[in-house]
Amino acid sequence: ETPEMDKDNAYAYRMEIARDTKQISTNASYTEVGASFNPEMGYLKRENYRKWSGRIFTRFRPENKFGLLEIRPHVNYDGYWKLDGFQESGRWHIVNHWGFRSGFEIHTGTNLVKEGVIEVFEISDSVFVSAGTYDDQEIQIMIMTNQAKPISFSSMNRIGGFFGGDRINMTPTVRLRYKDRFTSEFSFNFNKVNLPGGNFTTNLLRARLTYSFTPKMYIQSLLQYNNQSDQWSMNWRFIWQRSAGTGLYLVYNQVQDYDGIPIEKSTKSFVVKYSYLFDALN
Numbered sequence: 239e240t241p242e243m244d245k246d247n248a249y250a251y252r253m254e255i256a257r258d259t260k261q262i263s264t265n266a267s268y269t270e271v272g273a274s275f276n277p278e279m280g281y282l283k284r285e286n287y288r289k290w291s292g293r294i295f296t297r298f299r300p301e302n303k304f305g306l307l308e309i310r311p312h313v314n315y316d317g318y319w320k321l322d323g324f325q326e327s328g329r330w331h332i333v334n335h336w337g338f339r340s341g342f343e344i345h346t347g348t349n350l351v352k353e354g355v356i357e358v359f360e361i362s363d364s365v366f367v368s369a370g371t372y373d374d375q376e377i378q379i380m381i382m383t384n385q386a387k388p389i390s391f392s393s394m395n396r397i398g399g400f401f402g403g404d405r406i407n408m409t410p411t412v413r414l415r416y417k418d419r420f421t422s423e424f425s426f427n428f429n430k431v432n433l434p435g436g437n438f439t440t441n442l443l444r445a446r447l448t449y450s451f452t453p454k455m456y457i458q459s460l461l462q463y464n465n466q467s468d469q470w471s472m473n474w475r476f477i478w479q480r481s482a483g484t485g486l487y488l489v490y491n492q493v494q495d496y497d498g499i500p501i502e503k504s505t506k507s508f509v510v511k512y513s514y515l516f517d518a519l520n
């Protein structure tokens with residue numbers, strides 16, 4: 239309950255049913271968040287909505303044909319509606335994962351995407367998306383080399399409809415690992431978008447680095463740059479974890495951009511946190 243807010247609509251709940259077998263996993267869920275629900279210390283990416291989700295996931299292991307280890311065809315659906323019945327978004331994800339004994343994988347599939355835009359918004363400089371409902375389809379291909387190797391590569395690639403126009407999206411990623419001490423990940427997110435209201439291109443560069451002094455003491459950093467907004471952000475963390483639930487955390491953030499969305503001012507923060515878990519009854 240939050241003072242001065244409508245108590246009748248200050249609710250949120252989620253229900254899920256699931257069944258797992260060796261070959262098939264299925265689940266379905268329903269979520270609803272009232273118009274006056276206030277998460278207080280948490281946050282919501284959406285408010286005032288209901289959501290239906292479902293998944294059918296299957297696994298098959300052929301007898302060493304073409305080097306295949308496992309085939310995983312599956313279908314996911316996520317749909318969001320406002321409580322007044324307007325559908326904000328929906329996505330059918332129909333895909334098959336081809337896993338090889340060498341560790342190489344290729345994922346092939348398609349996405350059927352619905353976006354409901356309530357009011358016009360500016361998606362890029364002087365490029366606007368009009369209000370309306372957009373039904374689009376995109377083809378998705380992902381390739382992935384053996385992630386256990388010291389050097390590995392992956393790339394998610396999508397091409398298809400986007401808000402009444404079309405988009406090419408590619409996210410190549412290189413991972414480097416040195417023994418059990420150093421891991422790194424360098425990725426590049428490229429978008430070329432053609433819309434009825436105009437065209438634009440975005441490039442997002444991201445680097446993740448981790449160095450472990452010991453299994454319980456390590457340092458992590460995340461660097462990110464967005465060319466469209468000419469903004470960058472940095473996150474640095476030192477973690478000394480003595481045991482589960484007990485440890486020291488030092489965190490520094492400098493943000494000029496939030497996941498591709500520019501913010502008005504650069505923000506800096508430094509956080510020191512120490513947690514200790516103990517048995518109060520012993």
